[in-house]
Structure formats: structure tokens, C-alpha cells
Amino acid sequence: MKRALASSLLLTLAIAGCSARRSEPVAGPFQAASPEVQRGEIVFDRHCSQCHPGGEKGIAPAINNKPLPGFLIKFQVRHGIGAMPSFSREQLGDEDLRDVVRYLKALRRH
Numbered sequence: 564m565k566r567a568l569a570s571s572l573l574l575t576l577a578i579a580g581c582s583a584r585r586s587e588p589v590a591g592p593f594q595a596a597s598p599e600v601q602r603g604e605i606v607f608d609r610h611c612s613q614c615h616p617g618g619e620k621g622i623a624p625a626i627n628n629k630p631l632p633g634f635l636i637k638f639q640v641r642h643g644i645g646a647m648p649s650f651s652r653e654q655l656g657d658e659d660l661r662d663v664v665r666y667l668k669a670l671r672r673h
């Protein structure tokens with residue numbers, strides 16, 4: 564009985580230890596370093612976060628963990644490859660998109 568308990572405890576620990584890293588702030592909470600990045604965060608929260616929560620994997624893949632160049636991010640947003648909807652300039656202005664890209668790059672460095 565005691566052994567069964569101990570091994571199930573070990574199993575739980577092993578599973579917990581192997582689970583993928585989540586958003587635990589390893590480097591402290593994200594702090595926007597410039598007004599542009601801060602604006603980008605607001606725009607991202609409004610337009611992107613429902614599918615990419617905080618840049619992490621939601622119903623869409625994570626985008627805070629890969630070195631996507633800015634033009635690819637812009638292309639993805641304007642043309643909506645795959646299951647992602649596209650965003651027109653009326654929905655999301657060029658300046659807003661530029662700030663979103665800055666925000667995502669800052670998030671990745673974080």
C-alpha cells in the first residue's frame with residue numbers, strides 16, 4: 564500500500580517535471596521598453612490574443628518562440644495563411660502592424 568502511494572507520487576512528480584514550459588515568468592513579467600512596443604502590445608491584445616494568447620500557443624501556434632522575420636509576420640497578418648484570418652489596412656493600420664512586430668520581437672528577446 565505504502566509502495567503504491569510512493570510510486571504514484573513519483574509518477575506525478577515525473578509528469579509535472581516533464582511538462583512543457585508555460586508562461587511562468589522566468590525573467591519576470593514582460594515590461595515594454597518603449598512606447599512603440601507598448602502600443603504594439605495593446606494592438607496585439609486587441610487583434611491577436613484571442614488566438615495567440617500573449618504570443619503563446621492557443622488555438623493558433625505559439626509565435627513568441629521562433630525567429631520569424633518581421634516581413635513574414637506582416638505577410639501572415641495581411642494575407643492570413645492557413646486557418647488564420649487576414650487583416651486589411653482598415654482593420655489594422657500599417658503603424659499598428661509595425662508596432663505589433665516590434666512587440667513580438669521584444670517578447671521573443673524577453
Ligand code: HEC
Pocket residue numbers: 607610611612613614615622623624625626631635636639640644645646647648650655663
Ligand atoms: C482567429 C484566430 C487568429 C487571429 C485573430 C490571429 N491569428 Fe495568427 N494564426 C492563427 C492560426 C490558426 C495560425 C496557423 C496558420 C496555419 O499555418 O494554418 C496562425 C499563424 C500565425 C503566424 C505564423 C506562425 C508560424 O508558425 O509561422 C503568425 C506570425 C501570426 N499568426 C501572427 C498573428 C498576428 C500578429 C495576429 C494579430 C494581428 C494574429 N496572428 C491573429 C490564428 C489567428
